[in-house]
Amino acid sequence: MVDGNGQVRPQWRGLLGAFSSLGYPAVAERARRLDRAFEEEGVATVLATETSRTSRPWRCDPVPLILPAGEFARLEAGLAQRARLLAAMLDDLYGPQLLLSEGVLPAALVFGNPHFLRPCRVPAPNPFPRLTFYGADLLRGPDGAWRVLADRCGGANGVGFAAENRALLARVLPEAFRAVHVRSLRPFFDTWLDALQALAPEGVDNPRLALLSPGAKQETWLEHLFLSRELGLELVESGDLTVRDGHVFLKTLRGLRRVDVILRRIKGEVSDPLEFSTGSGVPGLMQAMRSGAVRLVNAPGSMLAEAPGAAPYLPAAARFLLEEDLALEWLETLWMGDADARARVQAAPEAWRLRSAFDPGQATPLGALEVFSEKGNAAAWMYAATRPMAPSATPRLAGAALEPAPVTLRMFLARDAAGAWRAMPGGLAHVLDGSGAIAGPPARRGAAKDVWVIAEDAQDIVGPAAPRAAPLAIRRSSGELPSRVADDLYWLGRTIERLDAAARLLRALLARLLRGAAMPREIAEIRALARCLQAAGLISAEAAASPADGKALPRALREAAAPGGALLGLLEAVERPQVAVRDRLTHDMWAAFAHLIQEGRARLLSGAGGDDALAAAATAIIRFCNAVSGIAAENMVRGGAWMFLDLGRRIERATATARNLAHALDQPAPRIEAGLRLALEICDSALTYRARYLAAVQAAPVLDLVLADPGNPRALAFQLAAVSDRLAEIAGAGDTLAATAAGLAARPQALVDAVLVSTDRDAAVAALPAALHALEAETAALSDAVARRYVSHVRTRVLGQDEPEVGAEA
Numbered sequence: 001m002v003d004g005n006g007q008v009r010p011q012w013r014g015l016l017g018a019f020s021s022l023g024y025p026a027v028a029e030r031a032r033r034l035d036r037a038f039e040e041e042g043v044a045t046v047l048a049t050e051t052s053r054t055s056r057p058w059r060c061d062p063v064p065l066i067l068p069a070g071e072f073a074r075l076e077a078g079l080a081q082r083a084r085l086l087a088a089m090l091d092d093l094y095g096p097q098l099l100l101s102e103g104v105l106p107a108a109l110v111f112g113n114p115h116f117l118r119p120c121r122v123p124a125p126n127p128f129p130r131l132t133f134y135g136a137d138l139l140r141g142p143d144g145a146w147r148v149l150a151d152r153c154g155g156a157n158g159v160g161f162a163a164e165n166r167a168l169l170a171r172v173l174p175e176a177f178r179a180v181h182v183r184s185l186r187p188f189f190d191t192w193l194d195a196l197q198a199l200a201p202e203g204v205d206n207p208r209l210a211l212l213s214p215g216a217k218q219e220t221w222l223e224h225l226f227l228s229r230e231l232g233l234e235l236v237e238s239g240d241l242t243v244r245d246g247h248v249f250l251k252t253l254r255g256l257r258r259v260d261v262i263l264r265r266i267k268g269e270v271s272d273p274l275e276f277s278t279g280s281g282v283p284g285l286m287q288a289m290r291s292g293a294v295r296l297v298n299a300p301g302s303m304l305a306e307a308p309g310a311a312p313y314l315p316a317a318a319r320f321l322l323e324e325d326l327a328l329e330w331l332e333t334l335w336m337g338d339a340d341a342r343a344r345v346q347a348a349p350e351a352w353r354l355r356s357a358f359d360p361g362q363a364t365p366l367g368a369l370e371v372f373s374e375k376g377n378a379a380a381w382m383y384a385a386t387r388p389m390a391p392s393a394t395p396r397l398a399g400a401a402l403e404p405a406p407v408t409l410r411m412f413l414a415r416d417a418a419g420a421w422r423a424m425p426g427g428l429a430h431v432l433d434g435s436g437a438i439a440g441p442p443a444r445r446g447a448a449k450d451v452w453v454i455a456e457d458a459q460d461i462v463g464p465a466a467p468r469a470a471p472l473a474i475r476r477s478s479g480e481l482p483s484r485v486a487d488d489l490y491w492l493g494r495t496i497e498r499l500d501a502a503a504r505l506l507r508a509l510l511a512r513l514l515r516g517a518a519m520p521r522e523i524a525e526i527r528a529l530a531r532c533l534q535a536a537g538l539i540s541a542e543a544a545a546s547p548a549d550g551k552a553l554p555r556a557l558r559e560a561a562a563p564g565g566a567l568l569g570l571l572e573a574v575e576r577p578q579v580a581v582r583d584r585l586t587h588d589m590w591a592a593f594a595h596l597i598q599e600g601r602a603r604l605l606s607g608a609g610g611d612d613a614l615a616a617a618a619t620a621i622i623r624f625c626n627a628v629s630g631i632a633a634e635n636m637v638r639g640g641a642w643m644f645l646d647l648g649r650r651i652e653r654a655t656a657t658a659r660n661l662a663h664a665l666d667q668p669a670p671r672i673e674a675g676l677r678l679a680l681e682i683c684d685s686a687l688t689y690r691a692r693y694l695a696a697v698q699a700a701p702v703l704d705l706v707l708a709d710p711g712n713p714r715a716l717a718f719q720l721a722a723v724s725d726r727l728a729e730i731a732g733a734g735d736t737l738a739a740t741a742a743g744l745a746a747r748p749q750a751l752v753d754a755v756l757v758s759t760d761r762d763a764a765v766a767a768l769p770a771a772l773h774a775l776e777a778e779t780a781a782l783s784d785a786v787a788r789r790y791v792s793h794v795r796t797r798v799l800g801q802d803e804p805e806v807g808a809e810a
Contacts, residue, residue: 011066011180011454012395018179024400027173031062031397034172040591042582043164043222059447060165061396062173065407065429066180072425072453075146075411078328079136080421083413085314086153086305087131088321094121094130094301104320105313108337108381113307113358115154117268119275119286120301126292130299132195132415133263135159137360137441139331139408140392147389148330149408150360150441154303155265158428159412160226163189165450166426183425183455191416193231198417199295200260207260210234210250212241214266216580224265225583233263235583238270240482243284248294251483253640253730253790261295268300308440309335309357309384331389331439337381345385352385353439361441388437396431396447406432407449408442427451481640485581486790489641492577493648498536499570499600500625501656505532506557506567507618508681510611513554521674523548524667528678531663533557536656538566554611561604561614571600584641589631596624640730644790647726651783654719654744655776657683661706661716662772669762676702683714699765700756707748720745720779727786737789740782747775 002008008016019027043058067075092099093116099105110116135156137149166185170177193209200207211233213224228235234250241259242249249256264271270278272285288294310317311333318326334341335357345352356362393404411427429449432442481489509529512522526548534544543556560566578585578593585593603617629649636642660682667675676697680686683706693701709715724741731738751771758764 009068011068014179014181015064015066015176018175022175024402027062027397028400030173034060034062034168037168037172040594041164041168041587042579042590042594043161058161060169061431061447061449062169062176063395063397063402064169064176064450064452065394065409065427066452066454069454069456072423075138075328076413076423078146078326079134079411079413079423081318081322081324081327082136082148082151083131083134083415083421085318085322085326086134086151087129087415089317090130090153090299090302090305092321093304099317099320102320104316105310106335106337109307109309109313109335109357110304112381113304115268115301115303115306115358117276117301117304119272120268120299122286122290124290124292126290128289128292128295128299129199129415131302131305132199132297133192134413134421135410136413137408137410139389139438141389142392144392145329146409148328149438150308151306152360152410153298153305154267155298156410156412157220157223157265158410159424160223160228160230161448162412162424162426162428162451163230164226165428165448169450180452181455183453185424185426188412188414188422188424188426189230191422192414195414195417196231196261196263196297199297201292201295204260208234208250208258209261209263210236210241210259211263212236212238212266214238214270216576216582220265221579222582227263228583231263234259234482236482237484238266238280238282240484241282241285243282243288246284246288246291246293248282248285248288252480253483253486254480257480259294261297264296264298264300268303271296271300306360307358308333308355308360308386309337311335311384312338312341332387334385335381336383336385341385342380351387353388354383354385355440357382357384361443386439388439390437391432394429394449396449405446406434408432408438408445409451411451425453481644483790485584486640486644488577488580489584489644490648490787490790492574492581493645493650494652495570495573495577496625496628497649497652498656499567499574500622501653501660502533502536502538502567502570503618503621503625504682504684505529505536505660506538506560507615507622508678509533509553510557510615510618514611514615518548521671524671524674525678526553528664528666528675531666532660532682535659535663557611558614561617563605567604568601571597571604581641586631586635588635589628592624592628592631596621596628600624643726643730647723647730647786650719650722650726651779651786653714654716654723655779655783657706657714657716657719658772658776658779662769662776665765665772666769669766672699672762672765673697679703679706682706683712685712685714688712699761700752703752703755703765703768708752715748716775717745717748720748723782730790737782737785740785744775744778744782 022030038058038060089099093110097110100107100110131153133156135152135158137152138146139149140146163185196209197207209231211224211228211231213221213235215221215237225235227233236250240251242251242256244256248259248262250259266281269276271281272283273279273281274283275286285294285296286300289296289299311330312335314330315326318324334345334352336342336345336354337357391406391408394407395402396405407429409427409429412424413421414424416422429451430442431446431449432438433444433446509526512518512526512529515522518526530539530544530553533539534541538560539553539556543552546552546556561568574593575597578597582590600617600621603613603620606613606617632642632645636645661679664678664682665672665675676699677686679702680689685705689702689705692705705712706715708717710718710721712718720741724738724745727735727738727741751768755761755764755768
């Protein structure tokens with residue numbers, strides 16, 4: 001921030017002036033607002049794995065890393081040259097291998113590298129660029145010069161987070177952007193998108209582009225989500241794609257849709273099980289790429305160019321392939337497969353740090369002397385040694401003051417449609433935990449930083465040419481939804497409704513238990529509610545059968561809300577599909593889900609110690625569920641996403657309503673009024689009933705309201721009619737499943753009519769529980785049929801088992 005004379009550098013003056021005008025306590029408050037903004041966006045806690053349930057915080061320092069225009073231009077030129085070199089190296093190593101035959105690069109660094117994918121050497125009839133996107137980790141040394149820490153060719157992550165950092169920082173701290181003329185990131189993304197479209201096979205006017213992600217269980221999922229939104233790409237997983245007749249297709253509810261360009265964010269080794277031994281990926285993807293039917297960015301095998309052990313040979317490779325000298329320096333690195341290099345490191349081992357010769361981010365547990373004495377399981381040629389360097393410092397906010405902190409920088413470049421490399425005028429910087437020297441990408445990083453490039457008044461804004469796509473036809477179809485997404489939305493709807501029903505039952509039971517001594521009618525209601533909770537899997541049969549005025553039932557309810565209990569399990573069941581369909585949810589709906597999960601978990605844990613707090617937690621969960629349903633009703637287009645979300649909700653509510661009403665009405669004749677009142681409460685219809693019929697509680701009007709009223713959104717018939725409508729919208733009016741649902745939707749009215757025409761209404765009401773249980777079973781069978789047709793072919797869901805994880809590239 002300051003030069004050798006202690007003067008503030010020009011690029012920092014505007015920002016420091018804005019901070020001074022605001023006052024540093026106000027800047028600290030903006031930092032807290034920024035943290036809350038990331039939390040609302042779901043970035044504050046990034047899901048790591050299903051099994052560990054661990055998460056790491058994401059923080060963005062409000063003080064950016066600022067680069068003057070000239071410094072950025074030099075970095076862009078140096079990195080563009082480096083990208084051209086690595087692209088040429090990949091073409092050579094997967095092609096004629098002149099670098100090896102001419103002795104420019106040792107063969108062990110290629111054939112011994114696990115990222116050298118031999119199937120990628122198969123000749124392709126239609127040549128394609130292997131590297132069109134590149135990232136580099138950089139360190140600025142004490143001398144002020146930038147040096148490359150690591151190359152990222154497989155698929156440099158972080159560009160999506162960089163865009164998100166910029167968007168939220170601009171929203172929270174607009175005064176800083178008014179004080180500093182910062183270059184926008186949007187032209188870079190426009191140029192990149194134009195380049196991706198230009199990669200499409202010849203003759204495709206409006207290509208379909210997809211981002212291939214390893215899935216929601218990976219730390220990189222949100223990065224891929226942000227990037228797909230920024231570029232307008234379809235976010236897919238390997239299971240969403242299939243290869244037919246040499247082309248790649250996306251599996252949707254309406255059939256197969258061709259995919260022309262894939263932005264690959266999975267490791268090349270897991271891209272095609274037919275050609276790699278991992279057993280995962282898209283069968284036939286490699287051959288489709290070779291034939292030119294699809295383009296992969298970057299091509300599998302591109303991680304080969306990241307090898308740190310190749311660093312000493314890059315200058316010679318640049319002269320051999322480009323006839324140029326490298327402009328950017330690299331941290332001094334030696335390959336341990338070279339005898340002279342080993343001798344240098346062995347002479348002063350404390351001055352060097354070992355790292356993998358093939359993976360820049362891989363930790364190396366062995367020390368230098370152990371490698372040289374051939375201890376362990378690895379030979380010396382598998383390692384490189386790098387002379388560490390202390391990174392320079394940049395300001396960060398600490399409380400209400402600035403302090404220096406070491407940082408690293410990751411920059412991103414994309415090859416435009418004309419073949420020139422363009423750098424994003426920004427990047428992703430990270431504060432380092434600790435102030436020591438580093439020799440590679442640090443394993444532990446602190447807060448992120450936005451990267452600002454100062455714009456000059458005379459500077460041209462480079463963007464893509466006018467779009468070349470043909471005019472688009474108007475489409476309002478609802479079946480373009482990938483089958484996996486339909487599966488996740490369907491189960492999201494079911495789990496949110498299941499949580500809502502559980503919270504309603506819990507609140508109703510606690511309300512009666514908290515009144516103290518129960519009357520006979522209330523005892524009957526408590527027993528019925530306990531049976532409902534047992535059927536929902538929240539309490540055990542033993543607890544449900546315990547005395548209404550005993551301690552076992554309240555204790556079972558508190559255990560359900562405790563860690564490992566059924567209620568917290570339902571919250572987690574909501575979280576899993578919700579994270580997976582983040583790209584299909586509006587911002588408001590995502591925020592509602594985030595609040596539901598965070599507040600619901602906190603309230604349940606606080607309520608596990610007392611019945612009053614537990615009842616309040618149940619009420620909060622009900623309100624959050626209602627908010628989510630309302631936002632979905634008002635904010636989601638009536639397309640495939642909304643249809644499957646609503647379908648899941650309606651099927652779950654119909655099943656639960658039939659089951660709970662059966663238990664509520666399973667009363668002896670003298671207690672049937674208690675069952676009817678409980679039925680009104682379960683269906684949230686007591687207020688409507690009083691408005692229509694005043695205080696009198698009779699079987700026929702109660703049953704009509706909770707079973708057959710087509711205008712009551714809590715009535716059983718309403719749910720089944722909605723199921724029929726959704727199925728007809730998805731598959732057509734003549735669909736057999738829609739017809740089955742329509743038949744079920746007529747059944748509640750038939751049950752009410754049977755009570756109305758019966759000469760012995762008490763007997764007719766007594767027969768309802770069996771009929772409702774039968775309707776519950778038929779609704780569950782319909783649910784199974786829907787799952788078999790639309791979603792169960794996507795993945796097998798087994799309770800208690802996690803899906804295998806698939807690696808993502810750094």
